[in-house]
Amino acid sequence: MTVIRTELGDITAKHYADAIVNAANESLLGGGGVDGAIHRAAGPELLAECRMLNGCKTGQAKITKAYRLPCNYVIYTVGPVWHGGTHSEAELLTSCYRHSLELAMEYGIRSVAFPSISTGVYSYPVQQAAEIAVQTVRAVVEEHPEAFDEILWVLFDERTKLVYAGELQKC
Ligand code: ADP
Numbered sequence: 001m002t003v004i005r006t007e008l009g010d011i012t013a014k015h016y017a018d019a020i021v022n023a024a025n026e027s028l029l030g031g032g033g034v035d036g037a038i039h040r041a042a043g044p045e046l047l048a049e050c051r052m053l054n055g056c057k058t059g060q061a062k063i064t065k066a067y068r069l070p071c072n073y074v075i076y077t078v079g080p081v082w083h084g085g086t087h088s089e090a091e092l093l094t095s096c097y098r099h100s101l102e103l104a105m106e107y108g109i110r111s112v113a114f115p116s117i118s119t120g121v122y123s124y125p126v127q128q129a130a131e132i133a134v135q136t137v138r139a140v141v142e143e144h145p146e147a148f149d150e151i152l153w154v155l156f157d158e159r160t161k162l163v164y165a166g167e168l169q170k171c
Contacts, residue, residue: 002141002148004134006164011154012041012069017111019073020066020154021100023118026055026078028062033120034156038074042067046074059095061103073109075100079118082125090132093118097136101151111150116160126160130167 011020011034022038025031028050030039039046049064053076056062061077077100080092096117104112114133118124137151155161 002145003150004137004141004152004168005150006153006155006161006168008156008158008161009154010037010156011113011115012037015070016113016152016154017071017150018109019063019075019104019107019112020069020071021075021077021112021114021117023115023120023122024056024076024078026058028053028055028076031121034115038069042069042074050076059092059099061096061099063103063107071113073104073107075103075112077117079122079124082118082123085128089118089124090128093124093129093132094136097133098140101137101140101148105144105147110148111152112148113152113154116153116155116164119160126163127167130160130164133164134167134170 023034045067053062056076056078058078063073063075066074077096079096080089119126119129153164
């Protein structure tokens with residue numbers, strides 16, 4: 001049984017899971033939002049390891065150690081920038097969740113904490129992003145029922161949390 005849930009909070013502030021996911025940009029060299037918070041909390045060694053990854057394409061995922069963060073790994077995924085929904089945004093966001101969880105499975109990671117990928121600076125509408133996030137996580141868990149103990153979203157504001165929690169209540 002995999003627990004799938006949401007929590008309000010700062011993803012860098014305490015131990016939520018073996019791996020936290022960073023909503024990164026293609027350079028993997030840091031940015032604002034959750035990316036900036038993760039680099040600040042992890043310390044400069046994180047950026048040094050990121051420099052060796054040669055970036056990450058939109059919809060793909062990469063992984064590093066977590067240094068001073070209260071988890072073991074950081075998984076980086078690059079969400080799509082919202083351009084109105086006609087530029088493969090939904091497929092790319094699906095791919096972000098799927099590739100992040102596949103990478104976690106390769107590393108034997110049994111719990112994963114996601115932020116709300118793409119709904120900050122990248123402007124993806126929260127309701128539509130939450131539908132894709134929940135559908136994709138549920139699909140991966142159905143395909144791999146033994147792989148994960150827990151998958152959660154750590155959401156930074158009450159409104160986003162309500163939307164994801166509402167999506168999880170639908171069956
Ligand atoms: P993107 O560029 O993919 O849109 P952002 O970092 O701009 O990524 O925003 C993604 C989400 O992460 C937003 O809901 C934002 O409020 C949230 N966020 C920002 N800082 C944190 C944090 N420390 N912990 C969890 N979520 C965060």
